[in-house]
Amino acid sequence: MTSERRTRHIEVFGRVQGVGFRPYVHRTATALGLDGWVCNVDGHVRLTVSGHPDRLRELVARLREQPPPLAAVRRIDVTDAPGDRPPGRGFTVVASQADAVSSPAPREIPPDAAICGACLAELFDPADRRYRYPFINCTDCGPRATVIEDLPYDRERTTMRRFPLCPDCAAEYADPADRRFHAEPLACPVCGPRLAWGRLTGEDALQAAVRAVDGGGIVAVKGLGGYQLVCDATDASAVAVLRERKRRPAKPFAVMVADLPLARRLAHTGRAAEAVLASPQRPVVLLRARRRGGPLAPLVRPGTVRVGLFLPTTGLHHLLLRALDRPLVVTSGNLADEPIATDDDAARRALGAVADGFLTHDRPIRARYDDSVVQVGRGAVLLLRRARGYAPEPLASPVPAAEPLVGAGAQLKHTFALAEGDRVHLGAHTGDLADAATLDAFETSYADLTRLTGLAPRTVAHDPHPGYLSTQWARAGRFERCIAVQHHHAHVAAVAAEHAVTGPFVGVAYDGLGLGDDGTLWGGEILVADLAGYRRVGRFARAPLPGGEAAVRHPWRMALGYLHGLEPLGAPRPGPGLTRPFTDRLDARAAGVVRAMVERGVNCPPASSAGRLFDAAASLLGLGDTVSYEGQAAVALQSVAGGLRAGALPWRLARADGLWVYDPAPTLTALLEGLADGVPVPRLAAAFHTAVAEVTAALVERAVADGGPRTVCLGGGCFQNLRLLGEVSRLLRARGMRVLTGRAVPVNDGGISYGQAAVAAALLAREE
Structure with a gap:
């Protein structure tokens, strides 16, 4: 075998820094009896390895097919090095190098990863030297993108450079057999970051925060990618105070729970949802809440049947949940419409009037990262944020x-x-x-x-x-x-x-508002497109937005726009006898002003928007005349409809300007007739969803009949509505269409x- 010894240069590209790749290479090469070295270079990993050709091929195969859990290998380049002197005996990790030439592939920055099982076991092991240490991590977990200052990824190019390793940590860092071998965020109670609560530090600071939450207070906690506001999710008073101080009157709060069993008690989960809940990404997962609601305060999720749950991300979160033994509201550390706070001084300025105390630490946050949000539809994980x-x-x-x-x-x-x-x-x-x-x-x-x-x-x-x-x-x-x-x-x-x-596809784009190429506002669009261009083949009817942005904040204005200013396409609008119960519950003076604006066309930009039609329907059904966040009325409409099956309200397509156009006048008329006849609101809400789904299938069918392709892409914020997404997908697939929607990429903006x-x-x- 010695006579067949060869030397190879190997370059590995992808997410290969900050994921334990060099320690993995060291272990694998050593197990195969290979000699050489590995290092980080710019944004990738470089190896020079000597050994039998079969062992070298096996190394490359393992790097490609069995990388570490957090790694993603995009490409491996292997070149012979016949003129190079073979490395000495053994395999080593050497210091990172600066590449002399630009990398042939973009550099990848590893995302943060939630605490792994091994670190969690150590966190609660009284015999472990990291017992109850909030910043515990290893090569398989911990901060990455939020601490990296530059590449190649080494400790001196992260915010951890401020914390020199103690002898014990340095020994772990240098030991190839240790799980923390070259773990750059490595830390322990002796040499790592420390918690602070005013003048209290460490365990005393943690206990002060626990007492504050237990007493009904709101605590600003410095998380991985920014500050978070934390309170007892079972305390109605604390949740109400948080809403008032944060200026977030209605948008649901995310709830952190200690484990999957508690998540199951609060919401309907399922295999796919539980897998993503427990994944290294630890996103907030939107789930249908249990009917009885469990112990959560009602104001955690007003106006929706869903609750956003997630599991602890860091050791600090686990410690808080273990001490308090209840679900916690854990929401972004900001005021409404502001970015999440990351800098300590800025956080105190922004959140000083919100939080009753600050549980902070001395590790700087290099990059701002809020919590991700996903939902699960038909077993698929769909990213929303x-x-x-x-x-x-x-x-x-x-x-x-x-x-x-x-x-x-x-x-x-x-x-x-x-x-x-x-x-x-x-x-x-x-x-x-x-x-x-x-x-x-x-x-x-x-x-x-x-x-x-x-x-x-x-x-x-x-x-x-x-x-x-x-x-x-x-x-x-x-x-x-x-x-x-x-x-x-x-x-x-x-x-x-x-x-x-x-290649070409039919695109269905349903959202709130976007500027169209004709100068009007769009939002209910059927396009025949490819990546380089498109043509519009269908749309929703236009209706005025009385007051422009004010109509988005006040869906009752949008309802009046549809009732009095809907684009005339042949179907009669609802008459005064049907509309009076709605208009009579509005402020007479305000409604009169809006109606005059519509009739005169003053500050009433027309929009062909699916999202605004959902707003109007919600307002007509009494589900939301004023909203505090974008999409609130549509969320209420979806929540009320629930899983109820209902036949479609009447709908009609017309031709206008060479396009197929959905005329919602019959749909809205039937909605109001149903209310007058005492039809339950949930049934009407369900029937409205069914109508929009049937309309969509019909519009796509006409686009295909006119020569469009049978691949359909569903995009836009309205397709966050799982009921609409499911019904539209089912109807299109039944017509032989290939239906696609966003998964890793949010369908919203x-x-x-x-x-x-x-x-x-x-x-x-x-x-x-």
């Missing part, structure tokens, strides 16, 4: 970007996307770009991710709406080229790109930037 645990892991792009580019995103649920080659780094959820603070958070995240990935975009893809702060940022002169991507094309392109669809990047890449490829 892509953040901690998922971002900034890259996604594939079916059309490689010929040059680095950025998708600037939209206004609501903002994200941005960096693309180069066949990879797209979808940045973490920023929030709604409502003001300078959220814009600053976006710019900071963009600067960090471009530096870490090494990408320097020259082209930006953006929404055409001139009022979006993301559009203004894109057009501010920092890029050589700007590409406007229509909002709804970006929605359906995001779905197509995620599923590697490059959080996926717009990915769609923009895919469209821009396709346009650049077409030019070439």
Whole structure:
């Protein structure tokens, strides 16, 4: 075997830093009897290895097929090194190197991972030296993206460089047989970060926070990617106070529970939901709450049958839950519409009037990452907010970007996307770009991710709406080229790109509002498209938005817009006899002003929006005349409908401007007739959903009959509604359609930037 000794250079690309890859290589190469070394280089891993050719091939196969749990190998390059002197005996991990030439693949930043089972066992083992240490971690878990300052990934390029290793930790770090071998966030009570509560530190600080929550208080806790506000989820008074102070009157709070058995007692879970609850990503999972609601305070989830549950992410969360022995509200540490706080001083300024105390620590948060949110439909995990645990892991792009580019995103649920080659780094959820603070958070995240990935975009893809702060940022002169991507094309392109669809497809884009290419507001659109372009073939009827943005905040205005200003398409509108019970419960003066605005066309931009139609229906049914967050009325409509089966309300399609158009006048008339006849609201809400699903299937069927493809991409925030998504999918599949929707990419505006990047890449490829 010695006479057949060969030397190979091996380069491994992908998510291979910060995931225990070098220790894994060391163990594997040693077990195979190979000699050599491994190191981090720029954003990838480099090996020089000597041994028998069969063993070398086995090493490469294991690296490709059996990587560590948190790793993702994208590519392995192997070259012969016949002129190199074979390394000495044994295998070592050597110091990281700076690459002399630019990396042939984008650098990947590993997401944070929740505490693993081994660390959790040590956390509660009185004999372990890390017993009750909140910052326990190893190569398989702990902070990553939130502490990395630069690549290659080594301790001196993370926020952990402020904490020199004690002799015991240094020994673990250097021991190839130890689980913490080259674990960069390694720490212990002697040398690592420490908790603080005022002047109290360590265990005393933790107990002070426990007493505050136990006494009905609200505590600001410094988490992995930002501050979180914590209170007792079973204490109605504490939850009410948190709502008032946080200025969040109705949007549901996420609830952290200690384990899966408690999650099962609070909500209907199932195998797929439990798998994602217990995954290293630890997202908030939206689940149907048990009918009796359990011990949770009603104000945790007003107006919805679902509850957002998640399991503890860090050792600190486990310690809090173990001490308090009850579910906890754990929500973003911010005021409404502001970015989550990360800096200690800024957190005290922003949350000083909200929290009764601060449980903080001395490890800086390098990058802002809120909690991710998912739901489960038909056994599939559907991301609604892509953040901690998922971002900034890259996604594939079916059309490689010929040059680095950025998708600037939209206004609501903002994200941005960096693309180069066949990879797209979808940045973490920023929030709604409502003001300078959220814009600053976006710019900071963009600067960090471009530096870490090494990408320097020259082209930006953006929404055409001139009022979006993301559009203004894109057009501010920092890029050589700007590409406007229509909002709804970006929605359906995001779905197509995620599923590697490059050819034509029918896109169904249902959301609140987006600027159309005809200058009107769109939101209920049927497109025949590919990644590079589209044509509009169907839509919802237009209705005025009385007062513009005010109609979004006040669905009763939207209802009056439909009742008095709906685009005339041949069907009669509901008469005064049907509308009077609705209008009589409104403020007479305000309703009169709105009706006059509609009749005169004053400040009433027309919109063909599915989302606004859902708002109007919810208001007509008495489910929400005023909302405090986007989509609240539609959530109430879905919740009331529940799983009730009901035949569709009447609906009608018409032709206008060469398009098939859904005329909702018969649907709304039947809705009001049902109310007058005493039909239960849940049945009417269910029948409304069925009508919209049947309308969608009919519009798609006409697009296909006119020559459109049979692949259908469902995008836009309305398809967060699992009932609508399920009914539309079932009807289309029954007609022989291939139906796709977003999974790893949110169907809401959080996926717009990915769609923009895919469209821009396709346009650049077409030019070439």
